[in-house]
Amino acid sequence: MNLKINGEEIIIKKDNLTIYDILSICKVEMPEMVSVQLNGAFVERLVFASTVVSDGDEIDFLYFMGGGAE
Amino acid sequence: MINFTEEQLERYSRHILLKDVGVEGQERFMSGKVLIIGAGGLGAPAALYLAAAGVGTLGIVDGDKVELSNLQRQIIHFTEDVSIAKVVSATQKIQALNPDVKVNAIQEHVCASNIRDIIRGYDFIIDGTDNFAAKFLINDACVMEKIPFSHGGILRFTGQTMTILPDQSACYRCIFSAPPPRNAVPTCSQAGVLGVIAGMLGTIQAAEALKFLAKVGTLLTNSLLTFDALEMDFRKLVLRKQANCRVCGEHPIILELIDEEQPVCDLKNS
Numbered sequence: 098m099n100l101k102i103n104g105e106e107i108i109i110k111k112d113n114l115t116i117y118d119i120l121s122i123c124k125v126e127m128p129e130m131v132s133v134q135l136n137g138a139f140v141e142r143l144v145f146a147s148t149v150v151s152d153g154d155e156i157d158f159l160y161f162m163g164g165g166a167e
Numbered sequence: 168m169i170n171f172t173e174e175q176l177e178r179y180s181r182h183i184l185l186k187d188v189g190v191e192g193q194e195r196f197m198s199g200k201v202l203i204i205g206a207g208g209l210g211a212p213a214a215l216y217l218a219a220a221g222v223g224t225l226g227i228v229d230g231d232k233v234e235l236s237n238l239q240r241q242i243i244h245f246t247e248d249v250s251i252a253k254v255v256s257a258t259q260k261i262q263a264l265n266p267d268v269k270v271n272a273i274q275e276h277v278c279a280s281n282i283r284d285i286i287r288g289y290d291f292i293i294d295g296t297d298n299f300a301a302k303f304l305i306n307d308a309c310v311m312e313k314i315p316f317s318h319g320g321i322l323r324f325t326g327q328t329m330t331i332l333p334d335q336s337a338c339y340r341c342i343f344s345a346p347p348p349r350n351a352v353p354t355c356s357q358a359g360v361l362g363v364i365a366g367m368l369g370t371i372q373a374a375e376a377l378k379f380l381a382k383v384g385t386l387l388t389n390s391l392l393t394f395d396a397l398e399m400d401f402r403k404l405v406l407r408k409q410a411n412c413r414v415c416g417e418h419p420i421i422l423e424l425i426d427e428e429q430p431v432c433d434l435k436n437s
Binding site: 103104129130132134137138139141157159160161162163164 | 208287297298299302320321325326327339342343344348349356360365391393402404405406407409
């Protein structure tokens with residue numbers, strides 16, 4: 098399956114993967130740290146484990162960044 | 168119409184020469200009101216550049232005092248300023264740089280009960296805060312008051328920023344519906360940050376404020392700019408305003424401001 102993750106083409110030799118699986122494959126240690134955009138729409142955290150991605154999907158991880166002043 | 172003095176014509180000559188700014192754009196800067204929340208890593212370069220540009224009124228909000236560990240990146244504060252209020256230190260530098268600028272120094276932390284009064288009347292807000300409670304509060308307050316603002320965040324060698332035009336473009340809550348769990352996300356005070364990253368990001372925010380005031384170019388709306396200075400990789404991620412956003416969506420459920428739990432970033436209290 099071909100996916101575009103954070104703008105990069107990636108080939109994964111497996112099908113029926115969920116957003117949760119992709120996060121784990123991409124070694125995102127704490128899924129609660131990221132917001133996930135699938136083909137331009139945000140995916141609710143509660144359905145990460147039940148949302149299946151398909152060939153050609155574009156997935157973006159957006160990370161929380163809090164720093165600034167301190 | 169502002170009647171420029173000879174000194175102003177000289178001071179702002181490089182703006183006036185710019186085709187897309189000119190006398191008219193400079194006038195817009197000089198009648199503009201920008202509020203910077205947080206006189207720290209992001210607020211420091213933003214305040215200095217906006218002061219240099221001659222922005223008429225600069226509001227600076229910060230309840231903290233300057234600490235030695237701030238000086239590695241908060242370039243508006245000098246060694247002799249350690250232990251004085253950040254807003255006092257910032258005001259002194261702004262006035263030394265450009266006496267044309269009127270400074271409103273507000274020595275407070277923003278919270279649900281004061282933020283709407285603080286931001287009202289400004290044309291543009293720069294979020295230079297260091298914690299998620301404040302970032303969500305600024306987002307929600309600016310959406311409610313319909314004041315455009317620039318979100319900014321930095322960590323280690325990376326930064327992210329986006330510009331929000333309430334009602335027109337995606338807001339911070341469209342991307343991140345709620346703050347992350349406490350301590351899930353490392354912050355600058357825990358994970359560190361290369362000082363210059365603050366300068367890179369804060370100056371992007373200042374550029375957005377000036378573009379907004381001068382009404383030129385395309386603002387960083389509906390896109391999150393992220394960069395990783397280790398690879399010097401910049402990426403602009405296209406986003407959409409979310410119809411189900413909790414604050415700016417079609418049926419908002421956040422109708423009044425609340426103070427989120429204690430700031431994630433605050434090591435001193437954890």
